[in-house]
Amino acid sequence: MRFQGRAYCIFLVLLCFITHFVSAQDQKVADSLAKIYREGVQDDTDKLELLRNLSFNEVKDLNLALRYAEELISLAKRQGNYIYLYRGYLQKGNKKRLLGDLDEALDAYFKSAEAASKANFLSGEGTAYGAIADIYSISNNQRNASLYYNKAISTLRRSKDSVALASAISNAGDELLNTKHYDSALLYFKESKRIFEKLNYPIGYAYSLGNIGMVYANLGVNPLAEKYINEAIGILENAGDYYPICEYLLSMADIYRDKGEDHIALNYAHRSLELARQYRLKEQISDADLKLSELYEQTGNPAESFKYYKDHIVYRDSVNDIKSVQKMADLRTDYELAQKQVEVDLLNKKKQNQQIIVISLFIILGLTTVILATLFWYYKAISREKEKSELLLLNILPAETAKELEQNGKVEAVKIDQVSVLFSDFIEFSKLAAQVEPEQLVKSLDYYFKGFDEIATRYGLEKIKTIGDSYMCASGLHTSDQKNVKHVIYAAKEMIELVDNELNAPDDIIHFKVRIGIHTGPVVAGIVGTKKWQYDIWGDTVNIASRMESMSNPGRVNLSETTYQQINDEFSCEYRGEIEVKNHGALKMYFLVQ
CATH class of the missing domain: 1.10.287 (Helix Hairpins)
Structure with a gap:
């Protein structure tokens, strides 16, 4: 469950001239302030504050809240008031996100961060960075999400805004939860819970409880998961905050499904869908429809399962952002x-x-x-x-693929008969990740992956992607040169050398040991997605290359039989024998002699 802390922490400042403490958005406040707004008796300064309150507190009609935010932005620009310009763009981003317009939300958050920076408002700048990270996380851009969460936390630690800091920490924990780093996520959520509890901030405290429950649910500790999530739902229901409740209710559905109590699981999922529809939360409607489809399929009701799956597809595809400038x-x-x-x-x-x-x-x-x-x-x-x-x-994208996309508007998947795929992985990365600051960890990964990028470029290899601490690249995707296999060997040797040379370097980089695996064979290459393209390769060759890496040793390059046959005339290798590989039987493997 992603914490909407950037909205709530701003709300504390939002009504600081009206009341001494605030706990959550309040539709009653919005309804009362709307009467003042319609009277039109405010001067410009009062109107800025009024529009900010209206945009934040209006939860029933998101489009109305968006209009308030747009008016706030326009008025702040005319007055040259960067503080309120920051707040206006922040509220615009929050409403666009809830409406499913992620690109427009991201654009608004970047403008919000820029305005806060011009106003030297550290709390606002950090809050906007956290919102940017949220959008990247939703878009499955884990690298940018981690970078901006760390940027948000670093900025907010220099401010005096403990609520915003706790919110950023909670959202960074949510990103770790989504990437299945459960122990690290639990540490983040517990830290945010301590801060919110100390501040007597019930909404933030409720989110932290719910997220801790989500971790326990993923770990299979259902009694603790149920305890924390139910406590969170109780607090949020009293506050009328239904966005997170939709997600927590789906988690409860999963818990009861695992218990075999399908009827109760269906009730929780239906309750989540009803709330999402009532408040027009597209993303949550899509999630609830999918969960109901799964539950009905499990209970042997294919007709209902298909009905909810169709609804899920409709709402999933509606979460888009379309721009056209003429x-x-x-x-x-x-x-x-x-x-x-x-x-x-x-x-x-x-x-x-x-x-x-x-x-x-x-x-x-x-x-x-x-x-x-x-x-x-x-x-x-x-x-x-x-x-x-x-x-x-x-x-x-690779140059050839980008050219084809520009000319034809699409890229056809192609089969390539001989590609050498390289996987690398850092040893004990997860253990180290739980012991060091996230900023230092990201800085270290960035250092090594930049080095790998330079090596791959030098030998004409195509970088495919990074997954956590794993790096994947390939040779031979665009040329049939017989030297392609040898190029990937040269690159692997230099990657090992780079990591080994850094092991004892006196710097602030965290040092790892690395293992590498290489396999040569046919692949299918192409791009996936229609909005944010990603070039990728598929096939058994990729799976075997990954197995070569996982069965390698620290500081060594593990080669498959097909790769060895093409390079043994130039490189010395050490035969390891036939080793059993999951789903592939016994495969011959060779260590490259450095």
Whole structure:
């Protein structure tokens, strides 16, 4: 359950001129303030504060809350007030996110962080970073999510806003929970719970309880999970905060499903769906429909299962953000209107003397020059944006794939007969991760993976992805050169050398030992997704390469038989014998002699 702490922590400041303590959003407050708003008697300063309260507290009608946020942004811009500009964009991002417009939410959060930075408002800047991290987490961009959670926590530790700090810590814990780092997640949630309890902040305390329950549910400790989640639901129901309750109810459904009490599990799932529909929470509607589909399938009711699965697909696909900008078309329309106006002016002045005609011609020439200059400026601006887009695409996809995507609007999956796949993994990474600060851990991974990127680029390897502390790349995806296999061997040797050289280096980097596995064979390559593309490869070759890595030793490169046969004329290898591999039987393996 992702904690909406950035909304709640801002709320403490939000009503600081009206009341001495606040615990949660309150629709009654929004309804009361709406009457004041309709009277229109506020000066600009009072109106800024009023709009902020209205946007935050309006929970029944998210589109109305969004309109309040937009008005707050517009008024803050006119006054040059960066504090309220930050708050306006933050509320806009929160409402866009609840409405499922993730791209627009992310854009609003970045603008919120920029405004807070200009105002030297550390608490607001850290809060906005946490919101950015949330969007990346929802989008399964784990690397950026971790970076921005750490950035949020680091910024907020320098501020005096304990509520915002606890919120960021809780959300960082949620990211660890989603990536199945349960022990680390539990530490984060317990720290946020201590802070919220000390502050007597019941909403934050409830989220922490619920998230601790989610950890125990994933660990299979159902009695503790049920205890913590039920306590969280009780607090949140009293506060009228239904967004997290929807998620917690689904967790309760999972707990009772595991107990074999399907009827109770279905009741919890239906309750989650009812709340999500009542408050138009698209993401939660989709999740609840999927859970009901699974439960009905398990209970032998395929008709109901199919019905809810169709609803899940509808709401899942509706969580999108579509933008279309037609600046050049608007400019052309303006130009045509200007030309027609000139023609009318010329007809009206037809009977005037030659001097007036000459002046009119000069006016026409000036207007035309301005319009053409404007069109040229927009053309150059669009060209620059196109170059940026192409560069960004090349950072995501291989050059050949990016070119095919630009030309055809899609990329066909292809089978490649011989590709050498390399996997690397750091030894005891999970153990070290639980002992060090997240910032230091991310800094260390970033150092090593940058080094791996440089090595892969030097030998013409294609980086596929990183998964936690695992690094995956491949050779031979775009050329049939027989040297491809040897290139991946050279790269593996340099990766081992890089890690070994750093083991005892006197710096602030956490040092690991690494193991590497390589296998050569056919793969299928292509891109997945329609919104955020990812280039990937599939096939048994990838699975065997991963097994080669997991069965390697620290500081060693483990080779399969097919890879060994193609490089043994140039590289010394040590035969390990036939080793049993899950789902593949006994495979011959060789250590590369460094």
